[in-house]
Amino acid sequence: MTKESERLSIRVSGILAGILGRSEENRHDSVFSYNQAIAEKDAVSLTMPVRLESYTWTYGIHPLFEMHLPEGHLKAELVRRFSKSLRGFDDFALLGIVGPHQLGRVSITHASAGESLPEIKLSDLLMYDGAKDLFDDLMKTYATYSGVSGVQPKVLVRDAGDADPDVARLTHRGATHLVKAFNDSDFAQLAANEFFCMRAAFHTGLEVPECQLSQQGKFLVVKRFDIRDGAYLGFEDMCVLSGRGTDKKYDGSYQGCAKLIKAYVSPSRVTKALEDFFLMVALSTAIQNGDGHLKNFGLLYEHCAEDADVWLAPAYDLVTTTVYQPNDIMGLLLGGSKAWPKRKLLVQFGRNSCNLTEARCNELLARVRSGMNRAMLELSDYRSTHPAFEAVGEKMAAAWAAGLARSIEPA
Numbered sequence: 001m002t003k004e005s006e007r008l009s010i011r012v013s014g015i016l017a018g019i020l021g022r023s024e025e026n027r028h029d030s031v032f033s034y035n036q037a038i039a040e041k042d043a044v045s046l047t048m049p050v051r052l053e054s055y056t057w058t059y060g061i062h063p064l065f066e067m068h069l070p071e072g073h074l075k076a077e078l079v080r081r082f083s084k085s086l087r088g089f090d091d092f093a094l095l096g097i098v099g100p101h102q103l104g105r106v107s108i109t110h111a112s113a114g115e116s117l118p119e120i121k122l123s124d125l126l127m128y129d130g131a132k133d134l135f136d137d138l139m140k141t142y143a144t145y146s147g148v149s150g151v152q153p154k155v156l157v158r159d160a161g162d163a164d165p166d167v168a169r170l171t172h173r174g175a176t177h178l179v180k181a182f183n184d185s186d187f188a189q190l191a192a193n194e195f196f197c198m199r200a201a202f203h204t205g206l207e208v209p210e211c212q213l214s215q216q217g218k219f220l221v222v223k224r225f226d227i228r229d230g231a232y233l234g235f236e237d238m239c240v241l242s243g244r245g246t247d248k249k250y251d252g253s254y255q256g257c258a259k260l261i262k263a264y265v266s267p268s269r270v271t272k273a274l275e276d277f278f279l280m281v282a283l284s285t286a287i288q289n290g291d292g293h294l295k296n297f298g299l300l301y302e303h304c305a306e307d308a309d310v311w312l313a314p315a316y317d318l319v320t321t322t323v324y325q326p327n328d329i330m331g332l333l334l335g336g337s338k339a340w341p342k343r344k345l346l347v348q349f350g351r352n353s354c355n356l357t358e359a360r361c362n363e364l365l366a367r368v369r370s371g372m373n374r375a376m377l378e379l380s381d382y383r384s385t386h387p388a389f390e391a392v393g394e395k396m397a398a399a400w401a402a403g404l405a406r407s408i409e410p411a
Contacts, residue, residue, distance in 0.1 A: 008096055009109035010065075012042045013231060020065060020108070022092060023056065030061045030092065043304035044106055046236060046264055047243065061091055063240040067295075068102040069094055071246070101156060101175060103226050104235040176227075180220040187324055189392040191220040196379045196396065197287050197318035204371030206279055207314040217389060225314050226300065234301045235313060238294040249293040253333035254281050257297055258353040264299055266310050273312040274354040275364060280315050281334070282346050282368050286403035287396075290321040290328035323395045343407055362410075369408050372400055 007021040010032065017038050023029035032044070033054040043050050045064045055062060069075070069091055099108025156175035180191060195213040202208045210223040226233045239249055241260045258277060265273045277297070284292040296317045301310040321328045329338040335345050343365065350361035376397060383393035 006092075008092075008099065010044055011107045011109060012044055013105050015042050017042055017044050017106075020061070020095075026059075028059050028090075030057045030065075031055070032057075032062060032065075039305075041303035041305035041308070045240065046234075046299070046301065046304055046308075046310065047241060049304070060245060061095060063243060063245055064106070064236065065095055065099075065108070066091060066246055067237055067240050068098070068104070069246070070098060103156075103224065103232075105226075105232040106234070176224060178222045178224070180222065181218060189217060189389050190319065192217040192382070192386075192389050193323060193392060193396060194220055194317070194319050196375055196382070197289065197320060198315070199378055200287060200372045200375035200400075201280075201283055201315040201318055202371070203374040204279055204283055204367050206276060206283070209314055209316060217386060222316070225316070228302075231302075234304070235298055237296070237298040241299065242294065244294060246295065249295045250331055252294055253336075254292075254349065255334070255353045257294070257332070261299075261312065264310055265312060266308070269309075269311045271355070275356065275360070276312050276315075278346075278350045278354045278356060278361070279364055279368060281349065282365055282408065283315075283371070284318065285330065285334075285340055285346065285407045286368055286372060286400065287318065287320050288322040288328070288340065288399040288403050289318050289331075290325065291317065291319055291331050293331035296331070320396045320399050322399045323392055340403070341407055343409070343411065346407055365408050369404060372404060372408075376400060 006027070007019055010017050010020050015038070016035060018032055018034040020030060020032045023031050031054050032048070034043075034050050034052075036052075038050050040050050048055055048062070048064065057063075060066065075094070095108055102108075156177070157179055158176050180194070192213060195211055195217075198208050198211050209225040212221045213219070214221070226235045238252070238257050238260060239246060241264060242252060242256065244251060254277075258274060261273050261277055262270060280297065281292070283289075298313040299310055300313045301308050330340065332338070334341050334349060341349075346365065347358060347361045350356040350364070351358060356364070379393055379396060383390050
């Protein structure tokens with residue numbers, strides 16, 4: 001690799017904030033240095049304030065820059081494409097490929113940073129039946145534009161038919177939606193599974209990104225939630241905020257996440273953030289979502305100044321994982337255990353970690369029960385008209401009923 005390829009320009013809302021490079025002592029370590037003239041509000045992260053001293057990360061790249069690196073199928077596709085042409089292909093090289101096209105206000109410049117994002121008409125995609133071939137085509141077209149984490153196959157795309165004025169003003173990276181698909185028989189009907197879990201979150205009263213399920217249930221199309229007033233918001237997941245790499249996403253606890261919310265969320269928003277986080281944890285236990293790890297909770301903000309407005313991100317990436325792994329457990333510890341909790345432990349978590357009264361915990365748990373019951377009616381209607389979903393739908397309904405009885409219903 002050339003010396004120039006060992007250095008990446010880090011931009012915040014289009015402003016050159018600093019340089020990320022490999023350490024001269026060990027090329028597996030990374031070093032980020034701010035430009036001297038950068039303002040406090042343009043810091044790259046809530047955890048990395050502007051300073052003269054560089055930030056060094058041993059053996060890898062900083063959690064902030066690692067946050068949106070592809071995993072699973074998408075990463076495998078990029079490795080297949082570029083590992084031969086890029087000597088020593090690793091996460092740093094991968095960041096140089098997808099960095100200009102990732103979620104949030106931070107972008108990483110490489111040689112193709114000026115390329116425009118190809119457009120697709122999502123209304124046509126949602127009607128399409130031949131999911132596998134089409135997703136393979138999407139992967140070929142959009143893989144290098146998709147700085148997005150997660151094991152499930154997904155790509156970032158730009159909807160040619162999106163009339164949202166916020167989207168119309170975007171000229172930087174231009175992606176408007178995530179498209180998720182999974183054709184592996186081991187994860188049958190995963191798009192529909194996630195869709196109805198998101199519906200449960202919506203009916204519970206949680207903020208969720210706009211989601212659409214394709215006609216045959218093969219794709220889930222999710223609108224980006226990090227865009228406001230024609231600009232990209234800052235986004236940081238709990239891995240970044242706790243200083244952990246992606247490989248540590250199942251470490252830690254929900255109590256630890258609540259502490260991070262108290263530490264970083266704006267004082268005027270903390271009460272609601274903690275209530276919503278309690279709802280997210282309670283809902284995850286009730287729908288048996290074993291993937292509620294550190295990367296699946298995060299914060300949003302406009303800038304990093306001392307008076308920055310910071311709030312809890314919407315609920316996202318919800319799946320009833322016990323459909324595929326019957327003995328699955330929770331993604332993080334709750335009360336020192338990853339076993340699915342009983343209602344008493346959830347209430348204890350709400351009181352001790354989320355600053356809630358027992359009465360408020362009971363009110364919020366009642367919202368979870370009501371929201372799931374409404375979503376189960378929708379799930380039942382879908383099962384009756386989509387025979388291919390019946391087996392998964394039956395398992396979801398059973399898992400939700402068990403989760404409600406164990407964790408949500410009063411004793």
